[in-house]
Each structure stands twice: as structure tokens, then as C-alpha cells.
Amino acid sequence: xxVKSLKARHNxxxxxxxxxxxxxxxxxxxxxxxxxxxxxxxxxxxPFRPNKLEILQINVGYMCNQVCEHCHxxxxxxxxxxxxxxxxxxxxxxxxxxxxxxxxLTGGAPEMNPNFRWFVEEASKAGIKDFIVRSNLxxxxxxxxxxxxxxxxxxxxxxxxxxxxxxTRGKTDRxxxxxxxxxxIKALQELNAVGYGMPDSDLRLDLVYNPSGAFLPADQEAMExxxxxxxxxxxxxxxxxxxxxxxxxxxxxxxxxxASENYEDYMYSLVEAYNPAAVANVMCTNTISVSWDGxxxxxxxxxxxxxxxxSKVKHIKDYNEDLLNDRDIVISQHxxxxxxxxxxxxxxxxx
Amino acid sequence: MxxxxxxxxxxxxxxxxxxxxxxxxxxxxxxxxxVFEEGALSAREKSLIALAVAHVVxxxxxxxxxxxxxxxxxxxxxxxxxxxxxxAAIESGATLVHGVQMMNKYNKLxx
Ligand code: SF4
Ligand code: SF4
Numbered sequence: 001x002x003v004k005s006l007k008a009r010h011n012x013x014x015x016x017x018x019x020x021x022x023x024x025x026x027x028x029x030x031x032x033x034x035x036x037x038x039x040x041x042x043x044x045x046x047p048f049r050p051n052k053l054e055i056l057q058i059n060v061g062y063m064c065n066q067v068c069e070h071c072h073x074x075x076x077x078x079x080x081x082x083x084x085x086x087x088x089x090x091x092x093x094x095x096x097x098x099x100x101x102x103x104x105l106t107g108g109a110p111e112m113n114p115n116f117r118w119f120v121e122e123a124s125k126a127g128i129k130d131f132i133v134r135s136n137l138x139x140x141x142x143x144x145x146x147x148x149x150x151x152x153x154x155x156x157x158x159x160x161x162x163x164x165x166x167x168t169r170g171k172t173d174r175x176x177x178x179x180x181x182x183x184x185i186k187a188l189q190e191l192n193a194v195g196y197g198m199p200d201s202d203l204r205l206d207l208v209y210n211p212s213g214a215f216l217p218a219d220q221e222a223m224e225x226x227x228x229x230x231x232x233x234x235x236x237x238x239x240x241x242x243x244x245x246x247x248x249x250x251x252x253x254x255x256x257x258x259a260s261e262n263y264e265d266y267m268y269s270l271v272e273a274y275n276p277a278a279v280a281n282v283m284c285t286n287t288i289s290v291s292w293d294g295x296x297x298x299x300x301x302x303x304x305x306x307x308x309x310x311s312k313v314k315h316i317k318d319y320n321e322d323l324l325n326d327r328d329i330v331i332s333q334h335x336x337x338x339x340x341x342x343x344x345x346x347x348x349x350x351x
Numbered sequence: 352m353x354x355x356x357x358x359x360x361x362x363x364x365x366x367x368x369x370x371x372x373x374x375x376x377x378x379x380x381x382x383x384x385x386v387f388e389e390g391a392l393s394a395r396e397k398s399l400i401a402l403a404v405a406h407v408v409x410x411x412x413x414x415x416x417x418x419x420x421x422x423x424x425x426x427x428x429x430x431x432x433x434x435x436x437x438x439a440a441i442e443s444g445a446t447l448v449h450g451v452q453m454m455n456k457y458n459k460l461x462x
Pocket of ligand 1: 064065066067068070071072073074075076107108109136163
């Protein structure tokens with residue numbers, strides 16, 4: 001596991017422009033691989049346009065208790081960018097009036113924002129159908145003050161989505177750090193204990209799997225079967241669904257790909273696995289992503305590349321759903337990560 | 352042309368073999384694809400068999416391909432190594448069982 005964020009290490013890839021140069025240059029500029037926009041043009045889908053807004057995804061800050069090797073957020077304990085209460089207020093106004101049926105809080109570790117609980121309490125009053133918090137699991141065990149999170153989530157009927165790289169200790173700890181596996185198992189057992197993830201429970205607990213290296217995820221259903229069997233047999237843990245998510249070549253995962261000399265092969269794999277049927281349902285077609293400082297993006301990945309929405313409305317304080325929906329989506333070669341194989345989104349496969 | 356055998360980037364060009372014999376190439380890839388689908392054996396089991404055979408026939412392209420395939424399927428490195436041993440055991444067993452022929456011949460020729 002990395003010890004510090006790219007930003008704290010003053011790594012050149014902490015700069016958006018450097019990442020975009022790489023994604024637009026190399027094998028793409030040479031013409032060896034086609035640009036993503038050419039693939040969309042073949043489908044008659046360029047410029048790329050959103051459908052109806054369904055998901056409002058709010059990133060409440062890049063601070064995290066972990067420093068995962070593959071993190072596309074470049075999150076970590078050294079990241080100080082977290083959402084203020086004032087910006088949360090602006091988000092709440094939007095949450096009350098949006099047509100979206102899903103609210104999705106992410107980070108970093110969203111729970112580390114000091115206003116997190118207040119925000120969840122207020123937001124849950126808006127009566128949004130599906131209220132998701134993306135929890136990395138270890139945070140529940142990181143400090144006493146987080147031990148009651150399972151009960152807190154339950155009280156507000158939060159849908160918990162948690163990352164779990166593998167059902168074996170070795171693979172999990174290599175990607176996420178020593179001890180992550182044992183803590184995650186403990187956290188899952190505690191979530192189960194309050195009712196999360198049980199077969200007939202309304203308390204939704206889903207897991208996210210993303211590959212621990214320069215390869216693509218396999219069939220989501222097969223992985224779900226393997227995870228369910230292993231976690232039940234070895235630890236008596238239950239959960240609802242497993243989402244298989246492809247790592248996008250952004251931030252620390254991009255750094256890893258380049259440092260391990262896997263970048264070109266990985267881009268070839270993504271382009272080879274390009275599935276036109278996945279295009280219609282990629283995340284940006286039904287999501288707006290809000291950053292800790294209130295800017296609006298087509299998705300969390302574009303947020304991390306500093307690619308704001310191409311709309312007159314760019315900030316949550318000026319939010320206007322109709323105007324926003326009438327925009328072209330900003331794309332680059334990282335988008336191939338969303339259309340590889342069965343496709344990939346924050347809710348797993350899309351095709 | 353590269354002045355070495357086995358260039359990793361040649362694996363990406365595997366599909367090009369159809370260019371010089373379209374019918375046979377296409378038939379092969381169709382067959383190949385079908386073989387590795389879920390069947391009486393799971394795709395996961397077949398991936399491990401392929402990995403073992405890749406080692407026995409010593410094909411570096413197949414070793415790369417099925418190591419990656421295994422990783423994608425969540426196959427652990429312990430499972431992969433056991434598969435390689437299964438292949439190696441059959442291969443060495445096949446060598447050693449010929450020792451019986453040697454013994455037979457030796458005995459026949461000896462007084
Ligand atoms: S992947 Fe998630 S848990 Fe890991 S550092 Fe990034 S935000 Fe934190
Ligand atoms: S990376 Fe973002 S903009 Fe690109 S296809 Fe995926 S969701 Fe859409």
C-alpha cells in the first residue's frame with residue numbers, strides 16, 4: 001500500500017493536466033489505438049449526451065483512513081479537501097428538489113467529514129428512495145468514535161456499499177494495506193449483526209470488487225457466487241450483491257500502471273474489451289457528481305481529472321437540473337474503463 | 352521483423368492468422384471460444400486446465416494469457432501453482448512410465 005497520496009509526494013500525476021496528457025497521448029496519439037470519441041462517433045453518439053438524471057453523487061472529501069494503491073481519488077489521511085457545512089447546505093437544497101431517485105455519498109471515507117452525521121440526518125429527511133453511503137469498512141473499526149456506524153446507518157435506512165477486493169487475506173491486504181482484511185471482516189460481521197445484508201433484510205449491504213492489479217474484472221455473477229460462498233463458509237458473512245468495477249487509469253492506479261510498465265497493455269485490454277452495448281448505460285448518462293468544493297462533474301472520474309461539466313451551470317450553488325441535462329458529456333480515453341466487457345459503473349456492470 | 356523469437360506484443364496479433372486462411376482461422380477461433388464457455392466444466396475450471404497445459408506445451412503466450420485470465424476470475428496463486436504441478440506431474444510421469452519400456456528392453460536383451 002502507498003504511504004502517502006500522490007499529492008503529498010508531489011508526484012507529477014497529482015496534476016490533472018499531466019494525467020490528461022498521458023490519456024490523450026502515447027498509443028492514442030500514435031494512432032495505434034482509437035480515441036474514445038471515435039468509438040462514440042461510430043455509434044452516432046458523439047457528442048455524448050445524458051439521459052434522465054437518476055443519481056446525485058456527492059463526494060464529501062478526499063480524506064481517508066486508507067491509502068489504497070489503486071485509488072482513483074488519490075485519497076488518504078494527508079488529504080485535507082473536505083466539504084464544508086455551507087456547501088452541504090447548498091447540496092441539501094438540491095437534494096430536496098431533485099428528480100434523482102438515488103443519493104450516493106462517497107469520498108475518501110465520507111465518515112471522516114466532521115459534518116457527515118449531520119448531513120446524513122438532514123439528507124435522509126428529503127425522502128430520497130435509495131440513499132447510499134460508500135463505506136470502506138475499515139473506518140468502522142478505525143476508531144472508537146466510528147464503532148456505532150452500523151447502528152447509525154440503520155437508523156437512517158442507509159444503503160451501505162463497501163469495497164472488498166477479495167475473500168482472501170493476501171489479495172486484500174496487498175491492495176489496501178496490512179490488516180485491512182481482518183478489519184473488513186469484523187466490520188461486515190457487525191453490519192450483519194444489526195441486520196445489514198441478511199437475505200430478506202431491507203437493510204441493503206452490497207460489496208464492490210475491483211481487481212488488485214492490471215487486469216479486468218471477470219463475470220460479476222460468477223464472482224458474486226465465489227464471494228458469497230467463501231465469506232459464508234469462512235466467516236459466516238452475508239451480503240446482497242457484488243458489483244464488479246473496472247479500475248480506471250486515473251491517479252494512483254495510473255501511477256501504478258506506469259510504474260509497473262503495464263500502462264500500454266492495460267489500455268489495449270480496455271480497448272479490446274470495448275463493448276458498444278455498454279455505452280448506453282455508463283454512469284455519466286444518469287449521474288451528476290458533486291465535488292467537496294461544490295463543483296459539478298459528469299462522474300467521479302471526471303472530477304478527479306478536473307473535467308468540470310460543459311454547461312453554463314458549473315457549481316452546486318447555481319444548480320439547475322434542466323440546464324444541466326442539456327449538456328455534452330466530457331470524455332477522454334479513461335472512459336474505455338466504463339465500456340470494457342460487461343461495462344462498469346459505481347453500481348457494477350451495465351450491459 | 353524483430354530479431355528475437357516470442358515478442359509479447361505478438362499475442363495481440365493472434366487474430367491476424369485468419370488473414371491468410373480465413374475459413375480455417377475463423378473455424379478455429381469459433382471452436383476455441385466455444386470450448387472455454389461454461390459447460391459441464393465451469394469456465395473457471397477450464398481456465399486452470401488451460402494454464403496447466405500451457406506450461407506442459409511451454410507456450411509463453413498461453414502462460415501470459417491464462418495467468419491474466421486466472422487473475423480476472425479471482426483464481427488464487429496457490430490454485431494456479433497447483434494446476435502447474437498437476438501438469439508437471441503428468442509430464443514427468445509420462446517420461447518415467449517409459450522407464451518400464453526401458454526395463455522391458457533391457458531384460459529382453461540381457462541374459
Ligand atoms: S480506494 Fe477508497 S478506501 Fe481506498 S484510499 Fe481510496 S477512497 Fe480510501
Ligand atoms: S469515465 Fe465518466 S464520462 Fe467517461 S464514460 Fe465513464 S462515467 Fe462517462
